[in-house]
Amino acid sequence: MTTSLSHADARRVLDAGLARAEEIGQPMNVAVVDDGGHLLAFGRMDGAIKASIDISTRKAVTSVLMAAPTAALTDLVQPGAELYGLEQTSGGLVTFGGGIPLRRDGVVVGAVGVSAGSVAQDVDVATAAAAVLG
16 A cells, blocks of 8 residues: 555545535535645635635645644644644644545545635535545
8 A cells, every 4th residue: 555645546535525515515625735735636616715725725734734633723823822823834824623634554645625614514524535545
């Protein structure tokens, strides 16, 4: 088994995310990046807000750079917390839910970022998308 994320893998993750968004009735932007944070696949559903194009991509990049779900960062970046100001680094990170690392054999091979719904909806769709890799 390879520890890299292929374009075919990225498309499967993207398609699973878009299918879940369709299922819950929320137009979404879904971005899939490789382990370096480079975009491999992207989809914007009809009606998904345009601001979330950038947000979904930044969620994916944040998740891969931090090797963690973006939701896990929210409490850590609050004023007075250990990572306060983190979102100002690396060209602008996003530290609320919707980004999830993609792992293969325990190694982070990429990430998926989802935006355009509520944070709970974004996390739901990203979780469904990431589940495709097992």
